[in-house]
Amino acid sequence: MNDSPFAPPRGTNGSGEESATPAETPRDGLEKTVELDQEARAQASAPPTNATVELPSSPSYPPAEPAMAAPAAPAAAATPAPAPHRPDFSAWSTPAAPTSDPFLPPTEPPAGSAQAAAAPQPGRLRRSTVALIAAGALVLGGAAGFGGAWAYQETLGGAAATTTSAGTASTLPTSSSSTISSTDENTVAAIAAAVMPSVVSIEMLENGQVASEGSGFVIREDGYILTNNHVVADAASGATVNVVMSDGTEHTATVVGSTADYDLAVIKIDLTGLTPLVLGDSDALVVGDDVIAVGSPLGLESTVTTGIVSALHRPVTAGDTSSSAYIDAIQTDAAINPGNSGGPLINSAGEVIGINSAIASLSSSSTEQAGSVGLGFAIPSNQARRTAEEIIATGEATYPVIGVQLDSRYTGEGVMVVDAADSANAVVAGGPADVAGIEPGDIITAIDGRVVTRGDELVVAIRAKAPGDTVVLTVERDGSTQDIAVTLTANTQVSYGDDDSSGSSDSSEDSGGSLPDPSE
Structure with missing residues (x-):
């Protein structure tokens, strides 16, 4: 017998024979379905009572899994914005595992107390912002001026002098006299703490006012400082060179010598017992090496930025509008801005491997200075070493x-x-x-x-x-x-x-x- 699969099942007895109860026909099933549907509609149309439906005072949701927890809503009252968080720039150490899944939403909003929201204190702003922005301009197509860095000193502690490519003995410190000890972690924080006391801000004063500003760093313990030529070029027309040390003390400097061909200058202050930076080997650099730039961008002294060596052997024109230096430059994405000129570019060993001298700019004006776009250029330290030594010895530099x-x-x-x-x-x-x-x-x-x-x-x-x-x-x-x-x-x-x-x-x-x- 071919029963329809949609019809109600027939009754059977234990022997498998059909029961005596009459089978329900398809029409009977349809009538029952209609009756049940009508009854359900009638119940649904009746108004609910407290005995049958109890509405909660607020929506009730099933508890979320921990991984999907939504953040709690912040308080309605306005609160101060949280203070910027200073990230851990452990560029040369293995980062610790995160304590929470960074891809999940936070379980609570960040603290918004007034103390936590206190704005960070900027470096010492000197005089007017306009004067700071006017710091030593230099040209790279449409480039704005900024800083460079390197350092040298007398050989201390009996360290053997190195030899330059021309075969003359070097008076600059070697890696054995680095301010970063072998037991220190070579983190950005450790390196910055070691080198910042040797980095200075250089102001060019005209009629007692800051006309331009750049950076430099100590290269010998007896007061010699290296910077860019374009930073101190106005000294030739009578401007005063004022050096601001990391502790805020100020000293008038004299220009020992300079060269527009390399955009380098050596100045000297009447002070001894300084800590010079170590000049590293720029020829040992490879693309991807970590670097740190230290200087006074826009007058913000002791500013530290980080990046990598983006490229090597970039032919770059650095200097100001009156002279140009052709540099076999180191390219970096470390943030460099006007005022960084003459400051050091430092490797992971705390050694100066470049002198920041130029940045690429998106400025549409030849006189307007723009900020960093991640294209900074530095004079290689090996080139700077020879030039600085020659300037100190003779007051001039050849190429x-x-x-x-x-x-x-x-x-x-x-x-x-x-x-x-x-x-x-x-x-x-x-x-x-x-x-x-x-x-x-x-x-x-x-x-x-x-x-x-x-x-x-x-x-x-x-x-x-x-x-x-x-x-x-x-x-x-x-x-x-x-x-x-x-x-x-x-x-x-x-x-x-x-x-x-x-x-x-x-x-x-x-x-x-x-x-x-x-x-x-």
Whole structure:
């Protein structure tokens, strides 16, 4: 028998036979369903009573699982905003495991007491904000001025002097005299505490008022301080150099010497017993290394920011509107702002590996200074070491050259030496390039294996060396490629004459031409 699966089941007895009770028909089931539906509608339409329905005074929800707990509502009354929380910048140690799941909502709102909401005290603001923002400008396409850093000192405690690439003994402190002991955790807090007493604020005073401000740091215990040339350039026109130490004491400084070619200057205050910073090895840097910038951005002294080495060997033009320095720069994303100029860029060992000198800017005005956009540039410490030592010894600084003029009109691969037909000094007679065999019209494609595509890349690579160093230039001539070793000479030993060609030289602008703008 084919029973419908939708019909009520038939009655059966224990023997499996159909029972005597008459089977219910489909029509009977439908009538019962209608009756039940009508009864339910009638009950639903009746008003509820307290005996049948009891409404709670407030909605009742089942308890939430701990992982899904909603935060408690904050008090209706207005309360002070909580104080900013200073994060633990343990950049060089393994972070501790979080005490709570960071992806879950908090179980209660943050405390809002007046004490917790107290605003952090900024560094000492001096004079007007306008004067602080006007701190040493420098140019990087549309870049605003800011600080750099490095340090050196007399060799103390019998530490052996290092040797520079030119073979002369160095008077700067070595890593063995670092202010960070081997037992200290190399955290940002430990490094900042160790180096900040050696970092200073530099004010340029005109008629007793702050005209501009930058940073610097102690490089010798007897009062020598390193900074950027553009920070103290106004001293040449009569401005007073005022140094503010980390403890707030002020001292008038004299300019020992400066160089616009490297954007570096050494100043001196009449004070002894200072703690100099250690100059590290910038050649040991790799992209991704942690770094710390210390300085006085916008007049906020002893400001510490952190980041990494974003890139190396960036050809950068630093300085002010009256002079330019071509730097084989270290790029960092540590926040750098106007006023940081001349301050140190420090590695995880507490050593200065760069001097902050320029920032890229999104400013639409050539005179307006903008803030950090995460593109800061520093002078490598190895370059700064040689320059500072030379300034202290002689009051001046030289830079290495190869003695050629470069054709800025050339648009092919590499950089071209000006053709003899265009300049009598394309290759300076008796200069390093001439002695090595470089000829007018040669195309230089690399220096020490480092590819060059623009004139400024070649210039900064050469200026990162020292007079007396030897470099290998890869040269294309008449369809063939050859490597030529060139021993560099100081710029003071090479004369480009009075030629004023359209090319550019590897010497200064008053020696026969100007360098191409790095933005080109």
